[in-house]
Amino acid sequence: MQFTSEQRLDDGVLEREFTLGEIPGVLWTPGAAPAPLILIGHPGGLHKRLPRLVARARHYAAQYGFAVAAIDAPGCGDRPRSAADEQFRADLRRAMQAGKPVDEIVDAFIVPLVEKAVPEWRTTLDALLSLPEIGGPVGYDGMIAIGIRLAVVEPRISAAAFFGQTFVPDTLREEARQVTIPLQFLMQWDDEGMERQPVLDLFDTFGSKEKTLHANLGGHTGTPWFEVDDAARFFGRHLK
Amino acid sequence: MQFTSEQRLDDGVLEREFTLGEIPGVLWTPGAAPAPLILIGHPGGLHKRLPRLVARARHYAAQYGFAVAAIDAPGCGDRPRSAADEQFRADLRRAMQAGKPVDEIVDAFIVPLVEKAVPEWRTTLDALLSLPEIGGPVGYDGMIAIGIRLAVVEPRISAAAFFGQTFVPDTLREEARQVTIPLQFLMQWDDEGMERQPVLDLFDTFGSKEKTLHANLGGHTGTPWFEVDDAARFFGRHLK
Incomplete structure (x- = not known):
């Protein structure tokens, strides 16, 4: 793990960019060490530097004393896109513009993404937990499809906060039955992109x-800010 | 309003019993004044001194600086029961023992209970808000049927926390559409006494x-304690 930049932010949080082989990431650490760790993910195709992700990460570190790490998944953020990544994005755009169902396209993208991203998270976890400023246990707060697999295969993940959605391939939906760690599961009650019942069914599925x-009331991006505090307190109960 | 007892508890909270005409109640106040007020209710037939109600009230006062008041509704707790109250309890017991539906019996009890309890809460509110140690605004955390009517007719109620259940007569379910204050709505996912969907529908109904x-996972009485803190923080956002 190589740190490539370091900056002390005005909220006292130390923000460092790193690379670990091909994986680019960011680590936010609070003043007090060793801190419990939250792995913070982002939706496929978005960036580890997404403003609302950064705001959440800094809030976890500054207000609640967590270390927080984000990485770009393969083909996302700063990482090179393969021909398959570009094809997926083109197919998705075309289907959405034509008002066609996108589930099969998304499933075909997410399954290989999970296959690649989960081992990278585990490698990143090895490196992070070797730092003196980070102590276990570890929480996960990110893309639900990656989180399901990670929670099943990685015993160091002790709690997870998920944003409930319907873009979870059947194979991962089945794996959710094997997840037994404490969960906080957030959904938007009027999400314009998905039906309510399949999201409630997914909540039900976890073991x-x-x-x-x-x-909460409102559309896909309408989650109120207080849910960040609720998630922090959930992690506080299970990681401290 | 006459205070009939006064006790400083070991968490620093001042606990006073009072009577207001026929209404017996308890008031818990924190050290700092004036404090925002939470009216805390109890399910029909139970007592204002129910241990889990008292624990919640004291936690709100000691940890979050709220004043908290509970009263016994007509026919409940310390108050005399009418012949109709006794008849209801006998009918309910008989139906439950026979495994028969209790909805009509409960509805027939709840509508008149609400008719009597809501004016009493408003009278109590007048008296409480005249005390120097209590400042507005006011939250309600109690029986949902009473809370719906109170939120509709009493403009001094600024936020409410409800425990979602199916024992809400149709007439009050209709009134829920007129409720516009911020709500936190708690339910048990595996409540043995009620179906999930009608509770979700009731959540939907509020305006x-x-x-x-x-x-939360688990049966009717399985609500985890951390929900008391979540409710306190909800009230903190809206009453402070």
Whole structure:
């Protein structure tokens, strides 16, 4: 793990960019060490530097004392896109413009993304946990498809916060039954891109004994900011 | 309003019992004044001194600086029961033992209870808000049927936390459309006494633009304690 930049932010958080082989990432750490760690993900195709992701990461670090790490998944953010990545984006755009269903296109993209992203998260976790400023346990707060697989194969993940959505391929939906860690599951009650019932069904599917659903009024991007605090307190209960 | 007892508790909260005409109640106040007020209710037939209600009230006061008041509704707790109250309890017990539906029996009890309890809450509110140690605004955290009517007719109620359930008569379910204050709506995902969908439908019915659903795994009495903190923070956002 090589740190490529370092900046002390005005909220006291230390922000460092790193690379780990081909993986580019960002690590935010609070003043006090060792801090429990939250792996923060982003939706496929978006960037580890997405403003609302950065705001959440800094809030977790500055207000709640978590170390937070984000990486770009293969083909996302700063990373080179393969011909298949470009094809997926073109297919998706065309289907959405034509008002056609996109589920099969998304499924065909997400399954290989998960196959590649999960081992990278585990490698990143090895490197992060070797730093003196980071102590276990570890939470995951990111893309649900990646999170399901990660929670099943990676015993160091102790709790997860998911944003419920319908773009979860059947194979991962099945794997969700094997997830047993505590979950906080957020959904938008009037998400314009998805039906309510399949999202509630996905919440139901997880095998966890402790799971909480939070639903707020409004569309896909309308999640109120207080849910970031709710997620931080959820992680506080399970990681501290 | 006459205070009939006064006790400083070990968490620093001042607990006073009072009577207001026929209405017996308890008031918990924190050290700092004036404090915003939470009216805390209890399910029909239970007591204002129900241990989990008292624990919630004291937590709101000691940890979050709210004044909290509970009263016994007519026919409940310390108050005399009418012949109709006794008849209801006998009918309910008989139907439940026979495994028969109880909805009509409960509806027939709840509508008159609401008719009597809501004016009493408003009278109590007048008296409480005249105390120097209490400042507005006011939140309601109690029986949902009473809370719907109170939120519609009482403009001093600024936010409400409800426990979602199916024992809400149709007439009050209709009134829920007129409720526009911010809501936090709690439900148990596996409540043995009720179906999930009618509870979700009730959440949907409220006219409020800001409303959040919290659902936790487990049966009717299995709500985790952290939901008390979540409710306190919800009230903190709207009453402070």
